[in-house]
Amino acid sequence: MGRRTAEDRYRDNIRKQQKELEEFAARETEWADNLMLWYRHRKREIPDDEYRACAFFLNKEYLRKPGSLTLLYLMYKRCCQELPEPTRELAFDLLCFRFNLYAKTLRKNGF
Numbered sequence: 001m002g003r004r005t006a007e008d009r010y011r012d013n014i015r016k017q018q019k020e021l022e023e024f025a026a027r028e029t030e031w032a033d034n035l036m037l038w039y040r041h042r043k044r045e046i047p048d049d050e051y052r053a054c055a056f057f058l059n060k061e062y063l064r065k066p067g068s069l070t071l072l073y074l075m076y077k078r079c080c081q082e083l084p085e086p087t088r089e090l091a092f093d094l095l096c097f098r099f100n101l102y103a104k105t106l107r108k109n110g111f
Contacts, residue, residue, distance in 0.1 A: 024073050025062060032057040035095055049103035050096055056106060068111045075105050 004012075032054035039046040046054070056062065062069040079098050086094050 021069055021073060024076065025057065025060075025069055028072070028076070029057045029060075031095060032099070035099060038092060038095075047096075047100070050099045053099040053102035053106065056102070056111075061111075065111050068106065068109075071105060071109060071111075072102055075101055 035050065036046060036054055036058075056068075062072070076098070079101065083094055083097070084090065
């Protein structure tokens with residue numbers, strides 16, 4: 001068995017990146033649903049920015065807007081690096097902040 005060609009390596013990299021983005025979209029869709037549920041449970045009105053980001057994932061708008069999911073994935077990675085580790089007391093606030101950042105990122109880049 002010989003070495004893989006550059007084209008095969010490229011396809012493998014694309015396949016891995018696509019899988020990672022699909023997993024990210026599924027995970028964030030679930031978190032968007034949880035965030036809306038938490039707001040309903042607390043009997044509070046969800047802010048417009050957070051609602052917009054939740055709707056973006058729940059309605060699968062990223063399928064119609066190329067590049068938007070990659071942009072949000074990069075923002076997610078940045079949040080993981082810069083924000084503190086989520087604890088039980090901070091989990092809701094960090095999730096709200098992250099979805100607020102998603103909304104700002106989408107608005108800033110014209111999505």
